[in-house]
Amino acid sequence: MKRQLFKTGNCTVLSLPKEMLDSLGVKNDDNLMVELDKPNNRLVISAVEKTMAGNVDEEFAKQVNDYIEKYRPALEDLAK
Known part of the structure; x- marks a missing residue:
């Protein structure tokens, strides 16, 4: 082109x-x-x-996201 x-x-x-x-x-x-x-x-x-900040391992980031999704209600209650 x-x-x-x-x-x-x-x-x-x-x-x-x-x-x-x-x-x-x-x-x-x-x-x-x-x-x-x-x-x-x-x-x-x-x-x-595109990499995550600080070159976070993708598998670790996935585990953290899974944890947050699983325990979101409890985490939101704790944040109050």
């Missing part, structure tokens, strides 16, 4: 169509990884893997 660069302020911008962003699973204000593949004269753009 051919795209044209344009200048805004001190930056040069490459706009990407919504369909392309959707296929990457990203939206405005998400971070992207941009890498230069110099031997092939290419820019490689990929979605940044």
